[in-house]
Amino acid sequence: LFDVCSACQYQHLAYAEQLRWKRRHARDALHKLAALGVDDVEALLGDTVPSPRQYHWRTKLTPHVSRSRGGDGGPAEGGVAIGYLAEEWGSARDRTGRRWKDMIDVPECPIAVEAINEALPQVRQAARSGGARPGAELLLRYTAEDGVVTE
Structure with missing residues (x-):
């Protein structure tokens, strides 16, 4: 479904790349919405922790x-x-x-x-x-x- 369904926004990417995109999305949102500097946002975010499940995780x-x-x-x-x-x-x-x-x-x-x-x-x-x-x-x-x- 990922090639046609708009709900699967990251499924076309390898899992490591999905994590990078999700982190970037969180970073950009904090930077824009909280009006924090890039260094402050980076300090807040920490490392992205991969899930043990790449499928069957959405609740x-x-x-x-x-x-x-x-x-x-x-x-x-x-x-x-x-x-x-x-x-x-x-x-x-x-x-x-x-x-x-x-x-x-x-x-x-x-x-x-x-x-x-x-x-x-x-x-x-x-x-x-x-x-x-x-x-x-x-x-x-x-x-x-x-x-x-x-x-």
Whole structure:
């Protein structure tokens, strides 16, 4: 999915490079938002600690609902795509000429914890059968204490 899904922003990079980008992102945010000098930010950040898991670590997913086709160009299950916007702009245009991004149907997320992936089919089915509105955002959050909590 990483080559088409906008939620996988760093997955095209080798893991060591992902860590460098994430550190750079944190450094730039602190520099800009806290108005700290570069040396002060570097002193605050310390070393980037790699995770023992390169996959199945994300504990929160917020997929969106779309009544349009899936990002592969074909219809999503039941005509409802549940996932994330495509990385690239689509070729379809409305009558004003405006383009939009396709919704990528994401039945399973390789960076989500296993518990979220196990709950995802039921959440997707409930959204489809419950008539979730286009544009609705679903929430799946995993905690060790509560398991997967959905909204």
